[in-house]
Amino acid sequence: MGSPIFRQDTRIQMETRPKMHQPLVAISTDVRQFDNYTWHAAPQQYLEAAVAGAGVFPLLVPSFGDRLDFDELLSSVDGVMVTGSKSNVHPSLYGGDATEANGPYDPARDSTTLPLIRRAIERGVPLLAICRGIQELNVALGGTLGTEIQEREGSLDHRARVSDVQDERFAIHQTISIKPDSCLAGVFGAGEIKVNSLHRQAIDRLGSKLEIEAVAPDGTVEAVSVKGARAFAVGVQWHPEYWVKSDSNSAKIFRAFGDAVRLHAAAKTGARAAAE
Numbered sequence: 001m002g003s004p005i006f007r008q009d010t011r012i013q014m015e016t017r018p019k020m021h022q023p024l025v026a027i028s029t030d031v032r033q034f035d036n037y038t039w040h041a042a043p044q045q046y047l048e049a050a051v052a053g054a055g056v057f058p059l060l061v062p063s064f065g066d067r068l069d070f071d072e073l074l075s076s077v078d079g080v081m082v083t084g085s086k087s088n089v090h091p092s093l094y095g096g097d098a099t100e101a102n103g104p105y106d107p108a109r110d111s112t113t114l115p116l117i118r119r120a121i122e123r124g125v126p127l128l129a130i131c132r133g134i135q136e137l138n139v140a141l142g143g144t145l146g147t148e149i150q151e152r153e154g155s156l157d158h159r160a161r162v163s164d165v166q167d168e169r170f171a172i173h174q175t176i177s178i179k180p181d182s183c184l185a186g187v188f189g190a191g192e193i194k195v196n197s198l199h200r201q202a203i204d205r206l207g208s209k210l211e212i213e214a215v216a217p218d219g220t221v222e223a224v225s226v227k228g229a230r231a232f233a234v235g236v237q238w239h240p241e242y243w244v245k246s247d248s249n250s251a252k253i254f255r256a257f258g259d260a261v262r263l264h265a266a267a268k269t270g271a272r273a274a275a276e
Helices: 044-054 070-076 107-123 132-140 248-275
Strands: 024-027 030-034 037-041 057-060 080-082 127-130 145-147 174-178 191-195 201-203 210-215 221-226 233-236
Touching: 024 044, 024 070, 030 107, 044 057, 044 248, 070 107, 080 107, 080 132, 107 127, 107 132, 127 132, 127 248, 132 145, 132 201, 132 221, 132 233, 174 221, 191 248, 201 221, 210 233, 233 248
Parallel strands: 024 057, 024 080, 080 127, 127 233
Antiparallel strands: 030 037, 145 201, 174 191, 174 210, 210 221, 221 233
């Protein structure tokens, strides 16, 4: 964590782009208790990145698990984005042990995101999974997670910097290596890029349908894609949503997702037109 902070100063003017069609994208929600109510919510940074970076219309999906008709939802949207969160995937879902230190947990979210991820992949709906999202993607496809990875021998400390200033906590400072001939090599090019990866758990055993797209210097998995996916299906451990308006690499991942969403929407429209 001792490497210098990278901050992109050149602002990417997204709001000035011509307004385009905004396909619907399903966004995961956390379940939180405050103001004497139970809320199903998502941080604004993800919603802003969906609109400004991907050019899509974010639709919040309440975390009601199997009470929801995921096929009905996926027939109505053209993408799925699974956000980061303070909570962790419950260890019982990958054969681990729940502890107070590893929490907090959000079982209602788990019961919603995991089946939604599986069904989106099966139906070929574009998927972008961020931070907790990449961990949910891995667990949904049979993988496991390593907890408190900063305690592993030879591991970097991937946790956020200690600061009351959010921009410092989310500063772009970590180098990762993009695998050649990977999906993300098509987005960023192969080689090294700098990202703002901050987390205390990570992929341990890789899900059987996933392949590694990027790694940190200590070998920690920083990005994955779904093998043989019918559409864009990528998970990243870092937080591109935070600097989407000022960092070119953060913008690129959302642009790639948005392009995939619009391609899916166009194909769906074409299929309906052909059937008429």
